């Protein structure tokens with residue numbers, strides 16, 4: 001039932017409450033108001049301006065400072081700018097038209113940048129995503145996109161220039177990649193090629209380069225806690241298919257887009273391919289991670305558009 005109140009009475013009450021609060025609340029120290037924002041502590045997350053439709057702030061991990069600015073426009077589109085150690089990355093997404101774009105303006109990320117971004121995604125998960133889930137409220141689009149861009153950048157191949165990528169929303173599919181009959185692992189490389197060349201020779205490198213394959217699956221969900229047929233290639237071997245256990249019950253959430261078990265993204269084949277490649281050929285600070293560059297680019301649509309199917 002709605003109760004009517006006189007506007008004058010309400011105004012008087014608001015004034016009275018405000019006055020009482022002003023008396024009861026100690027004034028903040030002038031120094032904290034005047035201090036410029038210079039985060040220096042470990043994993044220091046600060047929001048300097050916020051509303052339902054935007055957030056601006058900083059995150060610092062050791063010497064690396066990330067500045068973020070994110071805005072939702074018209075309820076269906078969002079724009080995010082992340083400055084990582086002075087390098088600017090942007091993303092935009094429109095869920096009505098299915099358009100998305102992200103760019104680094106040809107900047108490249110170094111191991112320290114990636115470690116800061118990984119810590120930043122953890123902060124976003126606890127401050128924004130888990131908080132929204134606990135309150136059973138939807139995650140604002142600009143916060144969702146901030147987290148997805150941070151996760152994507154956290155896994156960018158070290159030293160690789162990041163230009164502008166157009167990533168329209170692909171058709172989301174569900175199902176299984178066909179596994180070759182009665183095989184545990186299959187490498188496409190011709191045995192004759194391996195026998196005919198010497199390890200670590202230019203001829204062997206050329207032979208392996210010739211047996212790399214692209215494998216863009218759009219967004220194809222693996223399902224949850226299943227054996228999936230995943231594929232990758234690298235500088236040291238040809239296109240290789242293997243059966244890997246993926247899902248929330250697997251080690252470190254194998255197949256989930258983004259590091260670890262971050263809540264918002266899905267378990268997909270392209271992210272499983274990239275995860276497997278990263279585990280075999282390099283962790284977050286390993287420069288050889290560039291071997292998984294093709295798997296990375298094939299997964300960017302999964303990072304930006306996939307949704308969690310398993311929790």
Ligand SMILES: [Ca+2]
Pocket residue numbers: 216217218219270298299300301302
């Ligand atoms: Ca993909």
Ligand SMILES: [Ca+2]
Pocket residue numbers: 232233234277291292293294295
């Ligand atoms: Ca590869």
Ligand SMILES: [Ca+2]
Pocket residue numbers: 215216217269270273298
């Ligand atoms: Ca793939």
